[in-house]
Amino acid sequence: MKNYKELESQNIVHTYGRFDVCFESGQGSILKDTSGKEYVDFTSGIGVNSLGYNNEKWVKAVAKQAASLQHISNLYYTTPMIELAQSLVEKSGLSKVFFANSGAEANEGMIKTARKTNESKHTIITLQNSFHGRTLATLTATGQDVFHQHFGPFPEGFAYCPANDLDALKSMVNEDTLAIMMEMIQGEGGVMPLDYDFVQGVKQICEEKDILLLVDEVQTGIGRTGSFLCFQQYDILPDIISVAKGIGGGLPLAAFIMGEKCKDVLQPGDHGTTFGGNPVSCAGGNVVMEYMTEEFFQEVKEKGAYLRARLEAIPHIVRVNGMGLMLGAQLDEGIAVRDVINACNEKGALFLSAKANLRCLPPLVITKEEIARGMDVLEEVLSNWK
Numbered sequence: 001m002k003n004y005k006e007l008e009s010q011n012i013v014h015t016y017g018r019f020d021v022c023f024e025s026g027q028g029s030i031l032k033d034t035s036g037k038e039y040v041d042f043t044s045g046i047g048v049n050s051l052g053y054n055n056e057k058w059v060k061a062v063a064k065q066a067a068s069l070q071h072i073s074n075l076y077y078t079t080p081m082i083e084l085a086q087s088l089v090e091k092s093g094l095s096k097v098f099f100a101n102s103g104a105e106a107n108e109g110m111i112k113t114a115r116k117t118n119e120s121k122h123t124i125i126t127l128q129n130s131f132h133g134r135t136l137a138t139l140t141a142t143g144q145d146v147f148h149q150h151f152g153p154f155p156e157g158f159a160y161c162p163a164n165d166l167d168a169l170k171s172m173v174n175e176d177t178l179a180i181m182m183e184m185i186q187g188e189g190g191v192m193p194l195d196y197d198f199v200q201g202v203k204q205i206c207e208e209k210d211i212l213l214l215v216d217e218v219q220t221g222i223g224r225t226g227s228f229l230c231f232q233q234y235d236i237l238p239d240i241i242s243v244a245k246g247i248g249g250g251l252p253l254a255a256f257i258m259g260e261k262c263k264d265v266l267q268p269g270d271h272g273t274t275f276g277g278n279p280v281s282c283a284g285g286n287v288v289m290e291y292m293t294e295e296f297f298q299e300v301k302e303k304g305a306y307l308r309a310r311l312e313a314i315p316h317i318v319r320v321n322g323m324g325l326m327l328g329a330q331l332d333e334g335i336a337v338r339d340v341i342n343a344c345n346e347k348g349a350l351f352l353s354a355k356a357n358l359r360c361l362p363p364l365v366i367t368k369e370e371i372a373r374g375m376d377v378l379e380e381v382l383s384n385w386k
């Protein structure tokens with residue numbers, strides 16, 4: 001397509017600082033742009049394309065479902081949704097699923113469910129530097145002041161605690177505290193994992209004070225960190241979690257999953273969605289779920305360890321945070337991450353940023369060779385940084 005930049009600029013609202021690349025296709029973890037140039041992908045569409053590009057099983061299941069029934073609404077039963085719910089319940093250790101379309105929508109539903117679970121308490125404590133979405137309630141839940149501008153009035157009932165500060169949390173908790181909501185690894189916040197001890201402390205406070213524990217697994221979930229859900233590596237069982245990004249393998253799909261305390265709170269008429277649990281998305285999700293085995297998680301951990309080791313050996317990278325294939329690299333002060341990403345794009349490797357950090361969220365099926373190919377690019381770029 002000629003003039004795509006000009007046409008975009010004329011017709012689409014400018015809310016994204018897009019990179020100057022137009023993509024056409026992909027295979028495995030390698031993408032191709034419209035000029036045929038190849039890129040190793042460490043973004044996976046922001047943690048979405050968990051099975052990479054042109055995964056044979058996934059493409060087949062999605063195409064088959066699209067050819068038989070693409071949508072029918074939640075007024076009727078469809079089997080892909082029921083099958084997916086069963087595996088989500090089984091693998092999460094929680095009890096019931098509500099399907100939605102996006103991370104923000106799943107978080108909205110999680111917040112609504114928490115509110116209805118105990119209508120006598122009103123405050124949800126979230127963490128500073130968190131990110132929970134772009135709708136009004138999830139923007140408010142997001143613990144970053146930059147998001148709390150322009151769009152007011154914002155909904156009430158949120159308070160913000162510094163991450164990993166148990167004393168601060170203890171001093172904030174009171175009779176009005178309904179829930180504590182957090183990401184196990186703050187993704188947009190820079191790939192910052194919570195401390196194990198902090199999470200254990202949160203768990204104890206929630207048990208003692210009858211406070212609900214809500215975990216946003218939108219970025220960390222579905223195998224990303226080397227377990228099905230990240231909370232499973234912290235020895236807790238939340239009351240509600242949200243998942244999105246990686247669950248559909250590339251199609252819009254999300255869910256919030258409720259434990260025993262909350263599973264029957266929502267009743268007919270309380271919540272709904274037109275597209276949530278769409279059969280084509282769920283058919284894709286069912287293929288993603290087939291990959292979610294202990295063996296696969298072990299591979300994610302091993303590839304993550306290799307990626308981490310490569311990152312740690314690159315000049316100007318001072319620290320690497322994260323788990324599995326969700327890693328953030330802190331750069332030397334004065335190096336602008338956007339410039340590094342642009343230079344890597346130039347040489348055929350795609351990376352994300354998160355705050356000032358370089359962020360890697362490759363497809364979970366990325367091979368060691370593909371990781372090496374991308375790391376060679378990053379190493380070359382940073383070794384020659386002036």
Ligand SMILES: *Cc1c(COP(=O)(O)O)cnc(C)c1O
Binds near residue numbers: 101102133
């Ligand atoms: C991306 C993200 C969201 C928002 O998801 P959308 O699908 O963009 O609405 C919410 N929470 C976390 C932790 C995320 O990473």
